Amino acid sequence: MTRINLTVDGEKVADDVEARMLLVQYLREKLGKTGTVIGCDTSNCGACTVHLNGQSVKSCNVLAVQADGAEVTTIEGLATDGQLHPVQEAFRECHGLQCGFCTPGMIMQSVDLLKENPHPSEEEIRLGLEGNLCRCTGYHNIVKAVQYAAEHSSGAVEGAPA
Amino acid sequence: MIPVQFDYVAPTTLGEALTALSQHGDDAKIIAGGQSLLPVLRMRLNAPEMVIDLGKIEELRGIRDDGDAIVIGAMTPHAVVGSDPLVAEHAALIPKAIEHLADAQIRHRGTFGGALAHADPAGDLGAPVLALGATFVIAGPAGVRTVPADEFFVDLFETAINDDEILTEVRIPKHTGWGAHYEKFVRVAHQWPIVAVAATLQTNGGTISEARVGLTNMGSTPIRARGVEEALAGQPATADAVRTASERATEGTNPPSDLNGDAEYRRHLAGVLTRRAVLNAAGA
Ligand SMILES: Cc1cc2nc3c(=O)[nH]c(=O)nc-3n(C[C@H](O)[C@H](O)[C@H](O)COP(=O)(O)OP(=O)(O)OC[C@H]3O[C@@H](n4cnc5c(N)ncnc54)[C@H](O)[C@@H]3O)c2cc1C
Numbered sequence: 001m002t003r004i005n006l007t008v009d010g011e012k013v014a015d016d017v018e019a020r021m022l023l024v025q026y027l028r029e030k031l032g033k034t035g036t037v038i039g040c041d042t043s044n045c046g047a048c049t050v051h052l053n054g055q056s057v058k059s060c061n062v063l064a065v066q067a068d069g070a071e072v073t074t075i076e077g078l079a080t081d082g083q084l085h086p087v088q089e090a091f092r093e094c095h096g097l098q099c100g101f102c103t104p105g106m107i108m109q110s111v112d113l114l115k116e117n118p119h120p121s122e123e124e125i126r127l128g129l130e131g132n133l134c135r136c137t138g139y140h141n142i143v144k145a146v147q148y149a150a151e152h153s154s155g156a157v158e159g160a161p162a
Numbered sequence: 163m164i165p166v167q168f169d170y171v172a173p174t175t176l177g178e179a180l181t182a183l184s185q186h187g188d189d190a191k192i193i194a195g196g197q198s199l200l201p202v203l204r205m206r207l208n209a210p211e212m213v214i215d216l217g218k219i220e221e222l223r224g225i226r227d228d229g230d231a232i233v234i235g236a237m238t239p240h241a242v243v244g245s246d247p248l249v250a251e252h253a254a255l256i257p258k259a260i261e262h263l264a265d266a267q268i269r270h271r272g273t274f275g276g277a278l279a280h281a282d283p284a285g286d287l288g289a290p291v292l293a294l295g296a297t298f299v300i301a302g303p304a305g306v307r308t309v310p311a312d313e314f315f316v317d318l319f320e321t322a323i324n325d326d327e328i329l330t331e332v333r334i335p336k337h338t339g340w341g342a343h344y345e346k347f348v349r350v351a352h353q354w355p356i357v358a359v360a361a362t363l364q365t366n367g368g369t370i371s372e373a374r375v376g377l378t379n380m381g382s383t384p385i386r387a388r389g390v391e392e393a394l395a396g397q398p399a400t401a402d403a404v405r406t407a408s409e410r411a412t413e414g415t416n417p418p419s420d421l422n423g424d425a426e427y428r429r430h431l432a433g434v435l436t437r438r439a440v441l442n443a444a445g446a
């Protein structure tokens with residue numbers, strides 16, 4: 001067992017974990033944060049996307065021990081004081097989902113994308129979400145949701161300059 | 163799936179990492195960004211007893227200007243290398259290749275050294291680094307040695323790095339002001355290239371004075387297209403001249419046949435993609 005200390009969605013946590021435990025398992029099984037989901041076995045789908053020290057990563061492809069000392073934000077930590085994050089709001093407004101399974105990862109990656117590029121073109125959105133698969137193939141409304149978020153929330157996106 | 167159990171250490175210096183590697187020998191595996199290793203461990207295609215994490219070793223991270231070369235630390239993530247102004251200025255081919263490597267999440271975690279040490283023949287960094295004539299700096303129990311790019315890639319997933327050694331940095335000779343382009347052919351999003359061509363060249367009043375071209379996935383290692391380079395030198399950067407030179411792209415190649423295409427198809431792609439890469443790099 002290895003001792004890890006990290007911050008998840010603003011709360012400090014410490015645990016003894018097996019070295020082989022994946023970050024996504026740690027979030028779901030140890031912390032009960034089942035908002036982050038697992039969609040594949042090959043690190044292709046992006047459903048498990050979270051932010052590690054402010055950058056999007058696939059949490060099925062990171063060991064929990066590699067997150068020692070880090071700050072992790074999951075889909076469950078995006079809303080503040082009961083207020084949806086602007087990107088969550090945009091996905092709701094534009095119906096950027098069908099079954100919803102890819103949605104947590106899509107939203108986390110969209111937040112990262114808008115932080116690096118607050119006003120992306122449609123092509124830049126599609127390229128920026130390249131690592132996130134939607135098996136319902138609702139990509140069209142997902143792209144619209146990101147455009148909506150960009151139009152309605154400049155400055156309100158996590159990490160963007162105020 | 164979940165990997166088989168293993169022990170884990172995260173040393174904070176290169177010296178400690180080398181000691182751990184010597185102690186555990188064959189049973190140990192290094193983890194850098196984990197973006198290739200973790201899928202392998204999860205599929206249980208490999209089951210090391212000890213995993214040595216380089217993630218906490220600061221000295222392996224970062225990019226610096228060293229006179230005639232840009233030096234990239236092995237643990238520098240793709241996203242950092244891809245957006246670094248020094249690299250863009252002196253080795254423009256590298257950010258061009260990183261732009262379409264995997265996806266944003268993987269570019270945040272995966273490292274420059276990890277990708278090269280992994281030596282997947284479809285990896286996007288081998289051909290650019292080979293074309294630019296990079297030197298690999300490798301540390302081991304006996305000290306530090308350097309290996310030229312021509313000798314670094316040995317075979318499929320095999321490099322000049324020995325089991326008790328760690329790649330510490332890659333030195334890229336400056337190619338300031340050279341045009342560059344990476345032409346990657348894929349069928350679906352964030353796929354490994356079926357074939358890709360890395361080209362960088364210097365032009366002088368519309369004439370190509372020197373060109374360097376590398377091929378991805380045209381053999382078990384990245385390949386330097388020396389025939390094309392020779393044929394381009396002194397030629398005008400025109401569609402006709404470049405087309406003729408690109409016909410030599412298949413010289414010395416041994417492309418694989420798989421579900422994405424047979425060897426014949428890949429040979430065809432190599433010519434077409436070389437022409438596109440060279441013309442783009444020449445700004446023509
Ligand atoms: C879904 C997906 C898509 C991808 N698509 C692409 C793509 O299109 N193009 C592409 O080029 N790559 C792609 N990759 C791979 C990506 O580039 C990885 O980042 C890279 O191959 C490995 O880098 P890493 O730092 O994660 O290394 P790791 O996975 O940690 O290590 C890889 C191997 O190298 C060894 N190693 C690592 N660092 C060192 C070192 N410093 N010294 C000695 N040995 C070392 C490890 O022991 C291991 O065997 C993809 C990966 C995934 C999961």
Ligand code: FES
Pocket residue numbers: 037038039040041042043044045046047048049058059060061
């Ligand atoms: S579950 Fe992580 S990428 Fe699919």
Ligand code: FES
Pocket residue numbers: 097098099100101102103133134135136137138
């Ligand atoms: S909405 Fe069903 S997978 Fe995307």
